[in-house]
Amino acid sequence: MQTYLVGGAIRDALLGQPGSDRDWVVVGATPEQMAARGFLPVGRDFPVFLHPETREEYALARTERKSAPGYRGFVIHAAPDVTLAQDLARRDLTINAIALPAEKVRDGEGLAPQHDDLIDPFHGQRDLQRRQLRHVTDAFREDPVRILRVARFAARFDDFGVAPETMALMREMVAAGEADALVPERVWQELARGLMEAKPSRMFELLRECGALAVLLPEVDRLWGVPQRAEYHPEVDTGVHLMMVLDMAARLEAPMPVRFACLVHDLGKGTTPADILPRHHGHEQRSADLLRAVCDRWRVPVEVRELADVVAREHGNIHRSGELKAAALLRLLERCDAIRKPERFDQALLACECDARGRLGFEDSAYPQRERLIAALRAAQSVDTEPVARAALRAGQTGPKIGEAIARARVAAIAAALGAAPS
Structure with a gap:
């Protein structure tokens, strides 16, 4: 032995x-x-x-x-x-x-x-x-998980290249349908690990190069070639922007759920009708719908998909939150379930910061929306709802009227904390 x-x-x-x-x-x-x-x-x-x-x-x-x-x-x-x-x-x-x-x-x-x-x-x-990722023998082709593993290693060792013969073999495997036979648990395991590597963009660029991304995540693959909004450097398309967002998430040491939210937050842009490009109106709801399909396909854990759903639906509103008055800010907090789940909301804000800073020339920019929304949340949380509810009951109000009274108190607290107009 x-x-x-x-x-x-x-x-x-x-x-x-x-x-x-x-x-x-x-x-x-x-x-x-x-x-x-x-x-x-x-x-x-x-x-x-x-x-x-x-x-x-x-x-x-x-x-x-x-x-x-x-x-x-x-x-x-x-x-x-x-x-x-x-x-x-x-x-x-x-x-x-x-x-x-x-x-x-x-x-x-x-x-x-x-x-x-x-x-x-x-x-x-x-x-x-030589800083090269090379397969050992032709037996490599027998296990399609190895396509994902090579992509993950490329994300970890970002100065390594893939040997041409290994890339050719991976393309042959994809063409032969091996990637279609991957089981959800292993795909999710490798994707999650790859997202946490030093340069996660390389994983998805490599999967795209060998054709596996179109099989595993076609919703992500079709983002390449979709133009960005004019003010966001149109020479960088949505796919390239997405890779910059992922690498910003790594730079900010974001946890895995945040990085997954960054990966899937803009899926709807890949289905934006040509007549409204590059404005992408309404892409948030399309992103949320496509996200559900991705999460079902790869059995994404519930807490990860819930954060991604919040970011997909609300990232545009979070980016624009500096323009919102107190009542609108409260509605945003409520849609994000921020008062009940403040830790998840903080992760959503981090994902949005990665999105905002994942653009040419914005890499080192501040993201004041995050600080402002955290302040708004703290103000809303500071409201003691019990005396507000008792006062409403004494005034003969019940049911939804009590909720409205609590909302008014929270709007007032947000307005006072931010120096903003109530509505």
């Missing part, structure tokens, strides 16, 4: 970056032998175990053979006769197909590039030096 450290932990150490979780591969062992040593089996589709002390993952060396289209169409062979080279050959990229014998791993010590003990049959170290 031999154990090796493999994959991302070695790749990141060689790049001088913070380490990934450590993954291990075990050669020459059976599941029974692993269990006898106290390892806890956790793999559903193939033998993976947790170390009894460190809880790190240890997988038996395995090979994979394509048996049907899609992500799950594989026959897995894990047995003592599978070699390390065979296991590394099934991996996605050369930079992830490097191994180090367990006895050479020294906790607390880094790995030097060109480490003499590294096992690198597919020249991953060379591709790290």
Whole structure:
């Protein structure tokens, strides 16, 4: 039985970056032998175990053979006769197909590039030096999730290029319909992780280059070529603007739900009738309608889709909120459910700031709408509704009339806080 450290932990150490979780591969062992040593089996589709002390993952060396289209169409062979080279050959990229014998791993010590003990049959170290993402073998084509993984790695390592032969292979896979067979859970997992990388725009640009974006997110793909409003630099179309918004979200260290909202907030512009381009009137509701289809297709978590819906419907009003009087501001807060969910509203404002600053010449601009709306929300929240309701009851008002009295009190508080006219 031999154990090796493999994959991302070695790749990141060689790049001088913070380490990934450590993954291990075990050669020459059976599941029974692993269990006898106290390892806890956790793999559903193939033998993976947790170390009894460190809880790190240890997988038996395995090979994979394509048996049907899609992500799950594989026959897995894990047995003592599978070699390390065979296991590394099934991996996605050369930079992830490097191994180090367990006895050479020294906790607390880094790995030097060109480490003499590294096992690198597919020249991953060379591709790290060349800053290139290259597939290991033609077996890459058997797993369509790898298209998404390459795009995600491009977003993480934004100075890496994709090898021409790897891009050609990805295009062949898309043309063969492999991207159509992806399961929602894996697509969402990779999209969410890619959105959180250093330069998320590269993920979507790469997916677009190989044709996968038109399959997975056609609503996003058709934004390229749609002109922006004249005052927003019309030479930059809506697709390019969207990429700038995503990278602004990364620059502002926005959480993942905000970045997803940035991705999908302008979908309606891709369906704007030609006779009203480039004004895009009414695109907010179209964006919200298209957003629901995207979220259903990829099973987007409820809290993520709810934030995206608020941003899709209200980002135009939030951008224009500096022109609104107190009553209109309260209506905006109510439509966003900001009084009940102030944290979500703050995220919506951050997404709108990313949208506003994701334009040429606006990257370092202030976004006063955010501060003003937060002040309006605090003013509305400061109203003690119980005495207002009691006073309304004493005046013989009930039901909706009490709600109107509370709204008037909140409008007055917003007007006083902002120095704005009530209506």
